[in-house]
Amino acid sequence: MLYTHATILTLNPSRDIIVDGAILVQRDTIADIGKSDVLIQRYITGVDEGTKEEERNLEGRIIIPGLISTHVHTAQTLLRGAADDLELVSWLCERIWVLQGNFTPEDGYAAARISIAEMLKTGTTCFLESMFADRYGFDGLCKAVEESGIRGCLGKIVMDSGKYAGDPKWAMHPGLIENRETSLLGALKMHERWDGAANGRIKVWFGARTPGGVSDDLYREMTALSHEKNIPITMHCAEVAADRAYFASLNHTPMSYCSSVDLLGPSTVLVHMVHLDDSDIAALARTNTHVAHCPTSNAKLASGIARVPDLLNAGVNVGLGTDGAPCNNTNDLFQEMKLAGIIHKAQSMDPTLVPAETVLEMATINGARALGLHDTIGSLEVGKKADFVAVDVRKVGMQPVYSPVSAVVYSATGRDVDLVVVDGRVVVEGGVLLSMDEEAVWREAQRRGHEVVERAGLGAKVKSRWPMK
Template sequence: MDSILVKGGYVIPVDGKRRIIKDGYIYVSGGKIEALGKIDDSKVKEFEHSADEVIDASDCVITPGFIDTHVHLAQALLRSAVPDDIPLITWLRDWVWVMQGVYDHEDGRVSASLCVLEMLRTGTTCFLEAGFHSRYGFDGIAEVVKQSGIRGILSKKFMDLTGYAEEEQIIPQGMIEDGRACVREFKEMHRRWAGVEGRLDVWIGLRTPGAVSDELFLESAELAQEYNSGITMHLAEVKEDIEYFKSRGTTPSGFLEKRNLLGRKRVYAHCVWFNDEDIRIFAATGTGVAHCPSSNMKLGSGIAPVKEMLRAGVLVGLGCDGGPSNDAYDMIREMKTAALLQKIRHNDPRGFTAWDALEIATIGGARALGLENQIGSLEVGKKADIIIINFKTPSVKPVTNPLSLIIYSATGLDIRDVIIDGRVIVRDKKVLTLDEDRIYKEAEERKERILEKAGKTREHEKLFNNI
């Protein structure tokens, strides 16, 4: 691997010291961070001569790459194709599942390509996928992730029932899977893709309570232990989820505890309707939460008690969720939303700081995924997952507090360069590993096919006839 010296600008290591290094540098060799500090360090001259590439980061801020802990790669094609103002269960039953239920492998590949393109372009260097249905084509999506250079955890969807919370028989035929087939495919995909290039992993993606039997829940826990894999699932996203748990005499955390689904490398998305006991148990067991504020706001699901979670020691990461629920895969926007939402929830401007926001988007996500010793901060010995944010733009001038400007003024489109595993993947805002124009063209074509095959073309035209 080439050696790279990034010098100039501000370096925000996110190393627990909450410090900002003005006129800083980072030296990368062998895919890892070898040194960092102030540019007046005597070693910098030596690095300038030995580096294969020197990147000038003047007028920029250098941070760890963002870690998105809840992503639906297959939903990128559904952006703007779903009505904006409907509640979650209707949104799923009448629209999202109907359209995803007609996907073929090409739809899955193109949607993943579009999603990964956007994530790279906006500074995400690692992500956790919520779970693939077999019809999306696991191999094709994994190949996109491999080719792109991003770090990705891909999850195989597990289900053997057709309900959601208290709603029975809600999942359409095209989205139903056989539990035994799910297990077989997970084993095969784990064998084929886990560990590829040191960037890919394969987890179990449980659909939701109501769609998974107790037997499959218990088998999932055993499989995760056997394969040293992780588990992810949507949990306590809407009030209907809590009614489901109450009807069974339990709580979200109690439900998971009984099925051996708590612990490290267990990441549950949303957790909006947690009580104090849920928070205590998650903290005590090292179980992770993927906070998805934009999605929760758009779908009217509620506001997760993230401040309380962090205070209790819960491992909280940040997630953008999906194309029709956010509707962007932009972690800088998500950080701003997370910060503002907690401030208003507590009627307290101190309720969530810019540091809190940056930490859950980086090292917090790494901890939730069990990767904190490898990524999530800029420290010597860690993998070189680095982003360079351009500050030569009107929205972030003048520069007094670069951290505040990242959270409250910048957007993901201000990302200039992205380095993953010590390799430049985005340079001067261009993704080097993917064909952008081809992806845009294919996305438009596949979107039309999906609408037609799902029987949504006329309904879509009626809803959006003013366009």
């Protein structure tokens, strides 16, 4: 297929923007990219009838690389809106862990499907699942990725303690507690079974719990296996003040602790990273450790605002993530881009910090780099995978367009996504999800979400605070 007459934000090393551009896709790969008139001549009008490429006119669209979410909890989409307006520890201990502790594998599969459906429809073509518990059914998550056509890096939970930040008052629901055999060894089994499946779209990661939920010995065993078997690691870290206090109780800063158990390095994505000092930022830069920035979750849970301008200035690679639906209420990375572009301006009173171009890099090529996939996705270049998104700007909420980058970051939402291609396959066309039965997906999620709430005995707590008559 030759996609023509679009404005293309390549995110290539020169950050070229091609006006009236075209992309030739052959199988799962970008075979050519350039001006529409040149590629039309090369592949349609200037060749024999039998060798002509099919053309798809994308006039009025902006093509960007597929968005990459570096932090998602797919299971939690089943709990969207079930824990609003709570700070993190109450949110976890009184609602989310209780609800998730009542999941079945069938619930986990339904949750994965609605998460993936929403991500695809809103332009996310690759995601990093942070911590999928054994009880959710990891096989079902992989099956959902395989069926849907999305690209997924899937973190299987690693833990051996049911506490948060080492505090027994913040205990996990018993249904979520796993030991070394179930978590770490289970992750190894899933890696053997699924890593590289679905034409390479599935990668299996270690999804370590936050420090305080994993013993030092288990961390060290996991990091040794990570090096030996080339299994990347993702982990929440320094999200709330309680995390920082826990590190201090061990005579550590967040990154000195992570260094002590060999967590830092280019195969690790640390999530949130709100409560850091200067030495932590220097350690991240020195070790090439990646950071996933989740501004909406951090704001909604009142966790604080990550020092993203300082991280970027130090040379730390920062990607974007939506986190889970109960602390964001959406898996739409366009909305996350907008907040990432404005929240640091408000905090610093400097409108030049984290400009739109930087935000788009965070959501594409930086995310690909964090996942170790920058040689294959994250930018639109010949030889890379055909993962891209067309944003429709033929709308009153998008016009006029002066800078296409500004339009994508500050004006667009996921509802403006017209076309999504992953691995060369069209999975969304005209805003319609093609790879899944969307209505069946949301109806199943609606039913199972309510069943989980009732099973957990929280039906009265998750309802509207205003009377519903």
